[in-house]
Amino acid sequence: xxxxxxxxxxxxxxxLFLEEAGVFYEPVPIDTRRGQQFDPQFxxxxxNAKVPAIDDDGVVVFDSNAILLYLAxxxxxxxxAPGAANRAELLSWLMLVATGLGPFSGQAVHFKHFAPxxxxxxxxxxxxxxxxxxxxxDAHLKGRRYMVGDAYGIVDMAVWSWARMLPFILxxxxxxxxxxxxxxxxxxxxxxxxxxxxxxxxxxxFKAEMDEDARRHMFKHLQAT
Numbered sequence: 445x446x447x448x449x450x451x452x453x454x455x456x457x458x459x460l461f462l463e464e465a466g467v468f469y470e471p472v473p474i475d476t477r478r479g480q481q482f483d484p485q486f487x488x489x490x491x492n493a494k495v496p497a498i499d500d501d502g503v504v505v506f507d508s509n510a511i512l513l514y515l516a517x518x519x520x521x522x523x524x525a526p527g528a529a530n531r532a533e534l535l536s537w538l539m540l541v542a543t544g545l546g547p548f549s550g551q552a553v554h555f556k557h558f559a560p561x562x563x564x565x566x567x568x569x570x571x572x573x574x575x576x577x578x579x580x581x582d583a584h585l586k587g588r589r590y591m592v593g594d595a596y597g598i599v600d601m602a603v604w605s606w607a608r609m610l611p612f613i614l615x616x617x618x619x620x621x622x623x624x625x626x627x628x629x630x631x632x633x634x635x636x637x638x639x640x641x642x643x644x645x646x647x648x649x650f651k652a653e654m655d656e657d658a659r660r661h662m663f664k665h666l667q668a669t
Contacts, residue, residue: 451645457605459641479661585624
């Protein structure tokens with residue numbers, strides 16, 4: 445299995461699953477600040493030019509949440525107990541991360557840290573919405589150890605990957621605002637598989653600078669305007 449990745453939240457959640465499940469994989473770094481997501485070889489894997497993606501012996505899956513579900517179903521690992529109610533809860537929370545928490549947090553980061561000009565309305569909207577999504581998850585975790593059922597699973601992995609970015613998204617005091625989420629985050633972060641997933645990027649020379657060339661590759665809309 446080839447795993448196309450970088451160190452951002454979405455690939456890191458897939459790295460966590462692969463490490464937890466003991467799946468053998470070949471890491472393929474995609475440096476988005478150098479524009480490698482637009483190389484023809486990668487576009488043949490993911491026409492959306494986003495990481496992560498996997499090529500599982502010819503079976504290609506892209507989008508981090510789709511990959512988590514694919515791997516969980518393939519291996520039979522990190523899924524809730526069988527039953528329609530558990531399946532519905534799994535899909536509901538996984539899609540909340542896919543369509544809400546992840547996109548709104550990504551936009552919050554963009555307008556807070558990377559937008560070439562300050563746009564107060566956009567910044568305020570995405571700060572509020574990302575915080576709202578984290579609040580929904582924090583409230584759900586009150587009195588519960590995990591997101592779905594009573595066992596660690598793929599929704600926990602998906603939430604953890606974005607919770608790692610809380611101070612960068614919402615500020616240094618953000619973790620204190622979500623104590624139930626912080627408890628889950630700390631538990632997962634202490635797992636050896638999580639530590640290996642986070643460290644994976646350190647073995648490769650990803651570009652750190654957000655210079656004009658990196659902006660050109662990452663924010664294509666700037667060229668269009």
